[in-house]
Amino acid sequence: MKNLRLLALGLALAAGPLAGTAAAQQPVELQLWTWYLSPKFDTYIKDTLAAFEKANPGIKVRWFDKQDSLVQDFIASVNLGNAPDVVNLNIDETQKAAQNGFLRAVSDLSSPATLNATYYPQSVRNFTSGGKVYAYPWYGWLNEGVLLYNPDLLKKAGLTRAPRSLSEMLSYAKTIKDKTGAYGWVPALKDPNTASFLGYFYSEGLPIYDAGGKAAFNSPAHAALLGQYVNLYKGGYIPEDAVRREAFQIATELYAQNRVAMIVGGPQALTRIKDTNPTLYGKTVVTEAPLGKAGVQTGGSMSLVIPAASKHPREAAKLAAFLSNNANQLAFAKVVPIVPTTRAAQTAALFKQSGSDPVQRATALVGASGRFINPGYKAPGNSDDLYKNFNDNIEAAVLGKKTPQQALNDAAAYWNANMKK
Numbered sequence: 001m002k003n004l005r006l007l008a009l010g011l012a013l014a015a016g017p018l019a020g021t022a023a024a025q026q027p028v029e030l031q032l033w034t035w036y037l038s039p040k041f042d043t044y045i046k047d048t049l050a051a052f053e054k055a056n057p058g059i060k061v062r063w064f065d066k067q068d069s070l071v072q073d074f075i076a077s078v079n080l081g082n083a084p085d086v087v088n089l090n091i092d093e094t095q096k097a098a099q100n101g102f103l104r105a106v107s108d109l110s111s112p113a114t115l116n117a118t119y120y121p122q123s124v125r126n127f128t129s130g131g132k133v134y135a136y137p138w139y140g141w142l143n144e145g146v147l148l149y150n151p152d153l154l155k156k157a158g159l160t161r162a163p164r165s166l167s168e169m170l171s172y173a174k175t176i177k178d179k180t181g182a183y184g185w186v187p188a189l190k191d192p193n194t195a196s197f198l199g200y201f202y203s204e205g206l207p208i209y210d211a212g213g214k215a216a217f218n219s220p221a222h223a224a225l226l227g228q229y230v231n232l233y234k235g236g237y238i239p240e241d242a243v244r245r246e247a248f249q250i251a252t253e254l255y256a257q258n259r260v261a262m263i264v265g266g267p268q269a270l271t272r273i274k275d276t277n278p279t280l281y282g283k284t285v286v287t288e289a290p291l292g293k294a295g296v297q298t299g300g301s302m303s304l305v306i307p308a309a310s311k312h313p314r315e316a317a318k319l320a321a322f323l324s325n326n327a328n329q330l331a332f333a334k335v336v337p338i339v340p341t342t343r344a345a346q347t348a349a350l351f352k353q354s355g356s357d358p359v360q361r362a363t364a365l366v367g368a369s370g371r372f373i374n375p376g377y378k379a380p381g382n383s384d385d386l387y388k389n390f391n392d393n394i395e396a397a398v399l400g401k402k403t404p405q406q407a408l409n410d411a412a413a414y415w416n417a418n419m420k421k
Contacts, residue, residue: 027058027059028059029059029061029062030060030061030084030086030312030319031084031085031086032087032088032319033064033073033084033086033087034063035066035067035088035089036065036067037088038065040336041335041336044332044335048322049061055322056318059315059318061319064084070087074087074097074102074307075102077307078102078307078308078309082309083308084307085311085312085313085315085319086305086310086319086323088138088302088304089303090301091127091300091303091375091379092194092375092379094127094134094135094305096381097305098134099129099420100381103135103307104134104306104307104308104313105133105134106135106306106317106320107133107134109306109314109317115133115136117343118325118342119136119341120341120370120371121371122371122374123301123341123370124137126301126373126374126375127303134303134305135304136303136320136321137342138301138302139301139302139329139333139339139341140300140302140338140339141266141299141300141338141339141373142266142297142298142299142366142373143199143264143298143300144265144290144291144297144299145264145266145362145366146265146266146287146288146362146365146366147162147262147263147286147289147290148270148285148286148358148362149261149262149284149287150182150260150283151283152258152283153176153258153261156180157172157175157176157178157179157261158175158179159175159176162290163262163290165290165291166200166204166290166291166292166293169184169264169290172261173238174232177236177237182254182258183254183259183260185260185264186247186254186260186263187200187229187232187238187242187247188246188247189233189238189243189395189398190391190394190398191247194387195386195391196391197390198217199376200225201217202292203294203296203298203376204225204294205292205293205294206219206222206225208376208377214419215412215415215419216412217408217411218405218408218411218412223403223408226394226397226408229398230397230398230400230404234400239254243395243398248269251269252272252273255269255280256272258280264290266337266339266362266366268337270284270286270337270358270362271336271359274358282358284358285358286361287365288365296372296374297369297372297373297374298375299372299374300373300375301339301341301373304323304324305320306320324342325342326343326344326348330345330348333345333350333367337359337363337366337367339366339367339373341370341373345368345370348367351364352368380419380420381420382418382419382420385418386415393407393408393410394411
């Protein structure tokens with residue numbers, strides 16, 4: 001669910017005289033900003049907010065879904081001194097906002113013991129900076145997630161089972177294209193908002209940083225791995241658009257046209273396929289994702305943060321904790337196949353269901369796996385700039401403008417000259 005929505009809620013506290021000596025307060029009004037949740041999830045969000053207001057009659061919530069403008073609007077609101085009270089960010093944006101002093105530490109509003117009892121340890125670590133927790137972990141996703149494939153294309157290629165490792169995925173890409181004309185899969189070479197290829201290094205057990213915190217992704221082993229993908233691209237085994245567009249978008253489009261055999265990712269891919277090609281959806285096989293040598297999954301999650309400028313941080317913390325609690329994350333998972341970040345989700349009955357429906361099977365496979373949500377590396381403070389440089393160098397290697405080794409040397413040098421911790 002690659003990257004998301006903001007909601008805003010404004011807080012107003014007013015007191016007025018009552019009969020005698022008592023005083024009555026106007027309800028506190030909170031602003032909630034989310035990222036790309038409206039209109040598709042309006043019913044879920046509105047019902048959840050109504051339940052919160054019923055349980056907290058002194059608090060009212062105003063919801064805004066910001067979409068493309070969320071981060072820019074948030075920064076502007078901070079500068080203008082009228083920040084919302086609860087904001088939906090991702091891991092990278094949360095870390096940057098915390099480092100810039102824009103956020104209140106939620107570990108000062110909810111006890112660390114409660115946070116650690118509610119959420120997976122890794123989810124809490126994802127939003128920790130300088131020894132403090134700066135967000136309530138919300139819904140997440142796994143980059144590898146599951147493998148879904150078209151059994152007819154694999155059979156036509158003479159393959160009798162799904163690939164079980166990243167190296168097999170690379171060899172399958174050649175076999176499928178040579179035998180069927182369809183692409184095997186679409187790797188995330190250069191997705192626009194992250195440094196996607198760093199995830200491949202991490203999954204193969206190759207370091208991103210050295211012990212001193214410097215970029216270390218330019219060893220011969222790193223270059224050799226990048227070289228394998230470069231050779232696939234040069235051989236026509238990866239769509240040309242993979243250096244210009246998000247891999248997930250390309251893969252779901254081409255899969256529905258029987259032009260891609262496999263997709264590695266979250267169950268949300270299946271919802272698109274179900275809409276565009278119901279027949280293919282019905283026979284799609286879902287199984288565990290093939291992993292790299294390190295045997296790890298990578299992934300990300302959304303957060304709910306409390307801006308330092310919020311005038312009602314304790315009420316805001318109540319709202320953020322409510323939205324991200326186990327019951328509400330499980331309710332959200334029934335609407336869309338998210339991966340909850342709550343410990344209790346690991347044993348939820350929802351994820352023990354089995355059946356032949358592809359989405360149901362995919363949801364069962366990944367829904368209880370939130371403990372694996374880990375970006376694989378900590379984003380530096382100026383990640384947008386560094387990611388762009390890294391992606392530009394990956395593109396240069398893929399297009400043959402640089403060797404893989406030179407591209408990674410240039411990227412690592414740029415990172416080490418410009419990286420902000």
